[in-house]
Amino acid sequence: MNRSHCSRGFDIAESIAKRVGLISYGRVGDATAQLVNGDPFLSLVVDVLAEYPGLLLCDVPDCERCAYARRRIAGLE
Numbered sequence: 001m002n003r004s005h006c007s008r009g010f011d012i013a014e015s016i017a018k019r020v021g022l023i024s025y026g027r028v029g030d031a032t033a034q035l036v037n038g039d040p041f042l043s044l045v046v047d048v049l050a051e052y053p054g055l056l057l058c059d060v061p062d063c064e065r066c067a068y069a070r071r072r073i074a075g076l077e
């Protein structure tokens with residue numbers, strides 16, 4: 001099992017992109033679409049994660065993946 005990924009906390013990345021104006025929203029047919037300016041967004045997320053490595057982890061109490069990631073960040077695994 002890949003225990004290093006959990007997508008539940010990734011909405012925080014969208015919030016960051018919104019805050020700095022790197023995301024726009026539109027419609028493609030009946031679907032809502034997001035357009036992200038990829039290179040600056042990725043650079044920003046890498047910089048933010050260097051400072052706050054647990055930023056994109058979710059807050060679901062029994063999420064084993066994020067609990068594992070938190071132990072790794074803390075140097076316990």
Ligand SMILES: [Zn+2]
Pocket residue numbers: 006007008009057058059060063064065066067
């Ligand atoms: Zn999680």
